[in-house]
Amino acid sequence: MTDAGLKGEERTDLAQESATDLLTAADVPWNLVIWNDPVNLMSYVSYVFQSYFGYSEAKSNKLMLEVHRKGRSIVAYGGKEQVEQHAVAMHGYGLWATVEKASSSGDGQGRKGGSRG
Amino acid sequence: METAKDGRAVRVAKAFKYGLKGITGYLEPTERELLRGLVDDVISMLEPQSSADEDPLTALIGLDMNVREPSDRALLRLLPNVMKNDGAASLEFRQLTERSLRETKIGALRATAMGLDRNDLVLTPEEARLWSMAFNDVRLVLAERLDIRDEADADHVHAMQDWSQADDVESYLALVYNFTTWLQESLVQAMMASMDRKG
DSSP: OOOHHHHHHHHHHHHHHHHHHHHHSSOOOEEEEEEOOSSSBHHHHHHHHHHHHOOOHHHHHHHHHHHHHHSEEEEEEEOHHHHHHHHHHHHHHTOOEEEEEGGGOTTSOOSTTSOOO | OBOOOOOTTOOSSEEEEEETTEEEEEOOHHHHHHHHHHHHHHHHHHSOOOOTTOOHHHHHTTOOTTOOOOSSHHHHHHSOOSSSSOHHHHHHHHHHHHHHHHHHHHHHHHHHHHHTTSSEEEEOHHHHHHHHHHHHHHHHHHHHHTTOOSHHHHHHHHTOOOGGGOOSHHHHHHHHHHHHHHHHHHHHHHHHHHHHHHO
16 A cells, blocks of 8 residues: 655655764765666656655656756765665766766756756 | 657557556567567577586675676676676676576566567566567667667667568578567556556
């Protein structure tokens, strides 16, 4: 038995809380980066963002389009271990994910918030 | 990424859809046979080679100290490096996680192979999730074999829609790729519809 909609709301809150908790620690934040590739379906990438991270459809589509148009997008951030765990989950889904230190991002994307415009 | 065009390559299968019975689909025996073959191929690529000098304790807890970055491009796409420009850190991470990642993928692929045993398909939400992962891995491997490197390559492969033109291995692979793409797209749409309905 599932209640996907309600679960999605709860998971969004939890994801935000835990990311915030981790950032208050004296820990350098890490980013989870998803890279574009010519194979993965846009619908599937959005589905993965919705179902795994519990992001809304609108947020998932926005991140997906950013991957598609800009070649990459930071879709989550947090402590290193947490972000690495996300990366393995993304690899399980077949998405091309890497982790990077927030400050090491070459294009100024390495800051809190994940999905800037 | 790509947007799925239609599935003109094969007309017999029916798109997955979400309805009263859940997520349902229909595949002909030849299509199921084809998909099972593809899934089995990916499983055999992912099955870890256990080496004779492996430490049984580290193996038991899922570590693999002998693991290396895959030399096969398709396998590297399935099991990518976790850091863009740090081979040493990526290798260390691989030692800790690659075995379990292979097992996750093999699990999804096996569940799909087992479910391909009847024409009328009825998938639970969890089965649908595993099938969508398996189809994705099959497509990633086919795409490497077809040398799809960018969106232009993908468009070129998409143009191949007529089975009567399948006169060489590459065009046959392209048709199989397009069929799997169409099938995965319809499955994801059905999964999204089921999420909407429950939300």
